[in-house]
Amino acid sequence: MEREKQCRLDYTMSRGRWVGRTHSFYPERIYCQNPLFTVGSKGFFQFSFFMYQISDLKKGVCIEIDGEPFQVVDYHHVKVARQAGMMVTKIKNLNTGSISEKTFKSGDKVKPADVGYQKCQYLYPEGDGYVFMRNDDYEQFTIGSDLLEDAKPYMTEGMDVDIQFFGEIPLGVNLAPNMVFEVIETVPGVKGDNATGGSKPATITTGAVVQVPLFIKEGDKIKVDTRTGAYMERAN
Known part of the structure; x- marks a missing residue:
């Protein structure tokens, strides 16, 4: 009997899932959490799905609990006398x-969430949602406005964005940490205004209002931190 061999897939992300392709066995695409698999003597693929140890649970790690996707936002170790x-x-x-808070014991194993990103294009608002299109197959789908609270102020029709998926379910939009926008409305500056002399509201092309230095005028392009909504610098 031929000895089983360990092979590693070349893989990318597609619709939130790993897409692997083997070069020496079969050309079919393989969807899996973990690109490590075993090929037996009869050519059957035997997947060994990856599980997190509790030591793997760092900030930003995505896990699945009871069929729901979660992301670790904070963690700390607790040691109890004579216990693990x-x-x-x-x-x-x-x-x-x-x-919420979740405690894991030593030896627990946690399933990674089937979460990934895909390039999509924002098309237009519709009802209480926003319509996007996948860049690879042009399939359109809608994300509810409640999932886009942080992204809505900075989205413009036709822009490419990274959509986070849990399997086939869209979870939200991941914007670049800073983006450039044109100021379309603000009160005129006064001679002598400078970068440290106060601020004023300015409306950018998306309709969002950003506090900017007094010297900023209509038509200026500014860089905005999309995580906080704060003005960063003049971009032109």
Whole structure:
């Protein structure tokens, strides 16, 4: 009997799932969490899905609990006398946005969430949602406005964005940490205004209002931190 061999897939992300392709066995695309698999003597693929140890649970790691995707936002180790250590985490439900506390014991294994990103194009608002299109197959889908609270002020029709998916379910939009916008409305500056002399509201092309230095005028392009909504610098 031919000895089983360990092979590693070349893989990319597609619709939130790993897409692997083997070069020496079969050309079919293979969807899996973990690109490590076993090929037996009869050519059957035997997947060994990856599981997190509690030591893997760092900030930003996405895990699945009871079929729901969560992201670790904070964690700390707890040691109890004569007992195995524990990991206390704060986790964010990626479907609802709620944050809860979860404790894992030493030896626990946690399933990674099938979460990934895909390039899509924002098309237009519709009802209480926003319509996007996948860049690879042009399939359109809608994301509810409640999942886009942080991104809405900076989205413009036709822009490319990274959509986070849990399997086939879109969870939200991941914008660049800073973006450039044109100021379309603000009160005129006064001679002598400078960067440290106060601020004023300015409306950018998306309709969002940003506090800017007094010297900024209509038509100027400014860089905005999309995580906080804060003005960073003049871009032109």
